[in-house]
Amino acid sequence: MNVISIPQTFVPPAPLPWALHSTLRRLASVWSDFESQVQNTAFIRRISEGKMRRDDYLSMLLHHRQQVIDGACWITRAASNVTIEFADLRTKFIKHAATEHLDYKMLEADYVAAGGALADIISAQPNIGTEVLSSFLFHRANQPDPFDLLGAMFIIEGLGRSFAGQWAEKIEESLSLQDDQLTFYRHHAEHDQDHMAEFEEVLADILNILPDLSDRIVQTAKVTARLYLLQIEEIERA
Amino acid sequence: METVYVTALGSHLPGDPVNNKEMEAYIGSRGPEARKLGAAVLRKNGVKTRHYAIEPDGSTETTNADIAAQALKKAFAKSETDLGRLSYLATATTQGDYLVPGHGSAVHGALGTRPMEVASFQSVCASSAMAFKSAYLQLKTGEHEVAAVTASEFSSRWFRPGFYETSIASYEAYTPSFETEFLRWTLSDGGGSAVLETRPNEHGASLRxxxxxxxxxxxxxxxxxxxxxxxxxxxxxxxxxxxxxxxxxxxxxxxxxxxxxxxxxxxxxxxxxxxxxxxxxxxxxxxxxxxxxxxxxxxxxxxxxxxxxxxxxxxxxxxxxxxxxxxxxxxxxxxxxxxxxxxxxxxxxxxxxxxxxxxxxxxxxxxxxxxxxxx
The missing domain is CATH 3.40.47.10 (Thiolase/Chalcone synthase)
Known part of the structure; x- marks a missing residue:
């Protein structure tokens, strides 16, 4: 007897904007979890309770520097692995990296203005959280068309958007800093808002072509969030 | 598992509606600073009228448990079933009338109905959902056939000036601040109730x-x-x-x-x-x-x-x-x-x-x- 096999569960490709909505929902959920965890680290609690000391601020800058340097590098590495069909997106990656790749100088200048020695911040061993975070991001950036790194950008830009302003305000209050001692966090508080709008546009473009990338984007966001938290925890342990 | 329905609802709002101009007479005056904060709070919370279980002199004839019992009696008055069939009562409140015993016992006492299972849920706003969930699951698992939830508050008594006075002169916590005034000018008194059954109404809508x-x-x-x-x-x-x-x-x-x-x-x-x-x-x-x-x-x-x-x-x-x-x-x-x-x-x-x-x-x-x- 011939049995004609009929696929039991044919799932049609999800039409947009479902894929975009779903991805943004899941990213928002990853973010809200991450945000709470960041707020509850001992180091960040000290900032928000206004108990931060000048040494804490210096150590925050020192531990942040390597990640800021690596940021522009993994984004350009990712750009170099974007195939020519996605040349427009490659342009965006390169431009984004170009905007931020000298930000570490701002951070170094803050460090010196706040009383640290340039030699100390330059020669410091990288925070071990930064080291794993960067290793992971470079690993993803080495894949062909590594657009899942949008998940990482969502987390890292989100920090600028949600935290940089809060931190800058609290740090200023607790330490009575002058303008030239707090340029980096202020700059990110002001500029990372625009990046989020651009992020959503790029995400929409990519999901339009590759709706199946959603899970991988969310996964990369989760790993980035976990490792970023480690970086913050390590400030305290160093 | 049984399917569970809300078959009747009740609410009890003590006294007449009190508008924004009249409300200070009920919660009492803490001075011009508090009044200014109050005006800002009212713009924020958008409340136009509310009810208080206290009189302008701070006296009262009622209790939180009474408010809950009144709300539940009103629900049963509209219900196809009867208060006498109630066998599980879950009560919710932020602050009951007493420190001990539980609010569930107080509401059961105020109702004066037959012996039954009670549960007291104390939290803030979500205590209502906690009580509701327990009643829902009690019926769903077949433990009872008629359950009720009450959620009630008598907040105003906490907002009278006496609760903010101290003999420690210039104690800063007693200066009116947004932290304390927000709640004084936002919260008011009232009770709500729901009757839950394992069968829907025959003569009108129910909520599954x-x-x-x-x-x-x-x-x-x-x-x-x-x-x-x-x-x-x-x-x-x-x-x-x-x-x-x-x-x-x-x-x-x-x-x-x-x-x-x-x-x-x-x-x-x-x-x-x-x-x-x-x-x-x-x-x-x-x-x-x-x-x-x-x-x-x-x-x-x-x-x-x-x-x-x-x-x-x-x-x-x-x-x-x-x-x-x-x-x-x-x-x-x-x-x-x-x-x-x-x-x-x-x-x-x-x-x-x-x-x-x-x-x-x-x-x-x-x-x-x-x-x-x-x-």
Whole structure:
């Protein structure tokens, strides 16, 4: 007897904007979890309770520097692995990296203005959280068309958007800093808002072509969030 | 498993509606500074009228338990079943009349009905959802056939000037601040109730309970709306009962009801994240909701959150929001049942329509939802 096999569960490709909505929902959920965890680290609690000391601020800058340097590098590495069909997106990656790749100088200048020695911040061993975070991001950036790194950008830009302003305000209050001692966090508080709008546009473009990338984007966001938290925890342990 | 229905709803709002100009006569005057803060609070919370169980001189003839019992009697008066068949009562409140025993016993006593199983739920606004969930599950598992929930508050007695006075001159916690005045000018008195059964009404609409979801985020937040300690962080969290005597605790403001606003705003993204998880999991389908009852005003949602909900396809259009916070006041745990009662009484509900109730609790970050289908 011939049995004609009929696929039991044919799932049609999800039409947009479902894929975009779903991805943004899941990213928002990853973010809200991450945000709470960041707020509850001992180091960040000290900032928000206004108990931060000048040494804490210096150590925050020192531990942040390597990640800021690596940021522009993994984004350009990712750009170099974007195939020519996605040349427009490659342009965006390169431009984004170009905007931020000298930000570490701002951070170094803050460090010196706040009383640290340039030699100390330059020669410091990288925070071990930064080291794993960067290793992971470079690993993803080495894949062909590594657009899942949008998940990482969502987390890292989100920090600028949600935290940089809060931190800058609290740090200023607790330490009575002058303008030239707090340029980096202020700059990110002001500029990372625009990046989020651009992020959503790029995400929409990519999901339009590759709706199946959603899970991988969310996964990369989760790993980035976990490792970023480690970086913050390590400030305290160093 | 049984299917569970809300078959009747009741609400009890003591006295006449009190408007914004009259309200200070009831909660008492704490001076011009407090009045100025009060005006700012009223612009923020949007409440136009509310009810108080106290008289302008601070006296009262009623109790929180009475308010709950009245609300439940009104529900049973509209019900096809009878108060005599009630065998499970779950009560919710923020602060009962006594420290001991439980509010459930007090409400049962005030009802004066036959012996039954009771449960007392004490939290803040979401205590109503806790009590509701317990009643729902009691029926669902077949333990009882008729259950009731009451949620009631008598907040005004906490807001009289005497609760803010001290013999310690110039003690800063007693200077009117947004932290204390917000609640004084926002919360008022009232009770709501629901009758739940394992069968729907034969002579009118019922609300089938689809599910109840409640989650605490106390793992990541300090107390935000609190009473019983001087502050919500550090050494000042010492419980009022750890002082030498209750007077010593009162003297340093440990007995005032307070709200930490900075912390409140940090809860919004967490609540939004929980809601988006429910949408993503398919439990909430924003497009299918006919009536959204938030214990919260759309006005204070904030542009950023509205934008987040819109771009994630999760926003329920504002024309489907139903609330009576502006006319009935914010009655804490009771609000959601007072809203549901008015919706059930005044709207022409059609079978198949979906109702989603949303109760966030700032106490220490709880979020809760109840979904119904009209049958």
């Amino acid at each position: 309970v689809d599910w109840v979801d409640l989650c605490s985020y106390a793992d990541r937040f300090d107390p935000c709306m609190y009473a019983g300690s001087v502050s919500n962080a550090g050494a000042a969290t010492k419980p009022w009962s750890h002082y030498g005597d209750p007077v010593a605790a009162a003297e340093v403001s440990a007995l005032q009801l307070k709200q930490d606003f900075e912390l409140l705003y940090k809860m919004f993204p967490v609540w939004a994240g929980h809601y988006l998880d429910l949408v993503e999991a398919g439990r909430i389908d924003p497009a299918s909701i006919d009536y959204f009852l938030p214990h919260y005003s759309a006005k204070s949602l904030g542009e950023e959150l509205k934008r987040l909900l819109a771009r994630t396809g999760a926003m329920i259009p504002e024309e489907r929001w139903f609330t009576n916070l502006a006319s009935k006041g914010n009655t804490g745990s009771a609000s959601i049942l007072i809203m549901l009662e008015e919706l059930f009484r005044t709207k022409d509900l059609k079978p198949g329509q979906k109702i989603l109730c949303f109760v966030p609790e700032s106490g220490r970050a709880i979020i809760s939802f109840i979904q119904f289908t009209v049958v």
